[in-house]
Amino acid sequence: MxxxxxxxxxxxxxxxxxxxxxxxxxxxxxxxxxxxxxxxxxxxxxxxxxxxxxxxxxxxxxxxxxxDDSKVVQHALWVYLLPLLMAFLGMFSALLIFSLPELGQIGFAIVFAAIGFVIAKMKGQSLKHxxxxxxxxxxxxxxxxxxxx
The missing domain is CATH 2.40.50 (OB fold (Dihydrolipoamide Acetyltransferase, E2P))
Incomplete structure (x- = not known):
């Protein structure tokens, strides 16, 4: 605690x-x-x-x-790890599925990271107080x- x-x-x-x-x-x-x-x-x-x-x-x-300590760790995982994983997912999907050049991969990574931030923020609201x-x-x-x- x-x-x-x-x-x-x-x-x-x-x-x-x-x-x-x-x-x-x-x-x-x-x-x-x-x-x-x-x-x-x-x-x-x-x-x-x-x-x-x-x-x-x-x-x-x-x-x-x-x-509770576990809630802090859980919140940190959602806030820090999810957007990073989503950015990698966007980048690799842009490369492997759509065969986009580097600029397209960066764009997909940014969009997917933003989606990860939104999901983390919604999930974080339930852990907040x-x-x-x-x-x-x-x-x-x-x-x-x-x-x-």
């Missing part, structure tokens, strides 16, 4: 929008490693994850979510000093 703790950032209707906390890179290499470079290139844009608010969540509350709520943390109240104490 892949687990991640997220914070409720916003409530809209019956949907709680969760954002993850930015994890800093290791800094063991003084910013010369790949993770630091990619972090600088792509910024720290946080994506919000929608979750039905059937748990009566409040803004600022932390929620631990889990995703199979997330389980593991734990809901209570909101911690700030400690304040009362006059006279």
């Amino acid at each position: 892949i687990e991640q703790t997220l914070t409720v950032s916003e409530l809209k209707g019956n949907t709680a929008w969760l954002i993850s906390e930015q994890k800093p890179a290791c800094e063991g290499c003084n910013g010369k490693c790949g993770s630091q470079v990619f972090s600088k290139l792509f910024g720290t844009h946080k994506k919000a994850f929608p979750l039905p608010n059937s748990y009566q969540l409040n803004v600022g509350q932390k929620v631990k979510l889990a995703l 199979e997330v389980k709520v593991i734990k809901i943390y209570p909101i911690s109240l700030p400690v304040t000093q009362i006059d006279g104490d």
Whole structure:
């Protein structure tokens, strides 16, 4: 199981929008490693994850979510492998069945890869939101000093 703790950032209707906390890179290499470079290139844009608010969540509350590892691998196979296999299928069918020249083979490969992307996207929708709520943390109240104490 892949687990991640997220914070409720916003409530809209019956949907709680969760954002993850930015994890800093290791800094063991003084910013010369790949993770630091990619972090600088792509910024720290946080994506919000929608979750039905059937748990009566409040803004600022932390929620631990889990995703089954097998679903991630399955999704990756559909998204990465299917378009590639479809491109090869298109290329080889253009060569062996239609005896097209190289430009025709490239065209068939692009069309078949696009069909693979569409199929992968449709299949990916069914795998997209199979997330389980593991734990809901209570909101911690700030400690304040009362006059006279």
